[in-house]
Amino acid sequence: MTQENGGPRWGVVGTGGIARAFMEGVRAVPSARVTAVASRTRDRAEEFGREWDVPRRHGGYAELAADPDVDVVYVATPHPWHHPNTLLMLDAGKHVLVEKPMAMNALQVSQMVAAARANDRFLMEAVWTRFLPASRLAQDLVADGAIGELCTVAADFGINVPYDPEHRLFNVDLGGGAFMDLGVYPLELASRYLGELTVVGATRQLSPDRMVDTQTSVLVHGENGVSAALTCASRNVLPNRAVLAGTDGWLEVPRFWAATDVVLHREGSAPERFHRPFRANGYEYEIEEVGRCLAAGERQSPEMTWAESLRLAGVTDQIRDVGSLVSGPSDVRSVPRG
Missing domain, CATH: 3.40.50.720 (NAD(P)-binding Rossmann-like Domain)
Incomplete structure (x- = not known):
């Protein structure tokens, strides 16, 4: 009913x-x-x-x-x-x-x-993030060739939270760690633009008790030949933006995980800023997508499929292995995507 x-x-x-x-x-x-x-x-x-x-x-x-x-x-x-x-x-x-x-x-x-x-x-x-009007606009601009051929992607998300071993970001029993909490956003963005991802390398810094990561940097290579540099941090501030660079220009998306603005840069032209505000706080768009489905x-949503979630989880497992990330008491095992 x-x-x-x-x-x-x-x-x-x-x-x-x-x-x-x-x-x-x-x-x-x-x-x-x-x-x-x-x-x-x-x-x-x-x-x-x-x-x-x-x-x-x-x-x-x-x-x-x-x-x-x-x-x-x-x-x-x-x-x-x-x-x-x-x-x-x-x-x-x-x-x-x-x-x-x-x-x-x-x-x-x-x-x-x-x-x-x-x-x-x-x-x-x-x-x-996938359902935000500004996110959809950025994808349309790239697809329409506004920056030419996409060549590289960079995204970072870093905040400075005082260290407290009981805080969810630092508590291994709560699934803590910068990557599991913040790194999902840069990784999701890379998957959106690059498709199937191969992890080239990953490095991390650990919390004082060495139980979770407080900063993780990842380099991934996409099926379309484009690479992405991704960083997340829980103990230091980062620029907190995504940059999609192409042969003819680049898109800058401030606060890309909660995007309301997209800035288009093209050589010889003044930057063009596009503003797409939320009706409320941005969560309304994924709620509408569930209702529509x-x-x-x-x-499953055609914009956030089961295969995509399986892919992101599989890449997360790869990053965890390559970067020697501590992830919690449960077993971590990769499985083929179905």
Whole structure:
């Protein structure tokens, strides 16, 4: 069932900052409504429900999985829990939008995809960047030859967070590390423009307890012959932009993971700035894509397919191996993409 307006009824698993960002996005999508929230404790679920006017509040994820008034679930828990939480929801017959990275490794992602297929349910990794108007514009400009033939890509994402071993960025038990949290954005951008990626090299700096990376730099080579230099950091600020350089010019995308602007540079011409603001906070566009797919009976988004999530997870495993990154207590194994 869906709401009277034809849109899906959402449930939210997790009550942290990313779940709150999702709620802001939902408010900008008239056809979507969050009808239930689940947390590990009922008190947190009650608090979140009061704050965001969510009527059904569950003190456990299994309760939400069994809720008949939920069609699709947004999984907003820490990285290591994406895999079990998603399997729980899929096996209960719910559609799922799961926060990125989809899981801790390619093996887990392959199991999640298999569960979606077996249960005939929709599944998508929440790479909200792909659906932003500015991101779509940048892709169109490159495809239309605005910078000539694409030659190289560079992207970085770095913030200075005070070191705290209990913070999610530095806590290995929460899937911490700059690459798993921030590096997914440069990697996703490279995959979008380069296709199949081969990891040429990776280096890292470690946290004081040497349990997670605080900076990782990666060089990848794409199937189209284009290379990309990617860097992420949790203990130092970086320029925080993407540059797509071609034979006739280049595109600069400030804050590319949350892009609202694209600047086109061409030799002999003044820079052209294109502004594409959000209606809300940017999450509304991936929420609309999920609603569109469900209304059409699609089980995966053509813009963020299962194959793409499997590819990104497989490359992440390669980078982890090449850069000797510490990734957490669970086994990390690569699997062939299906």
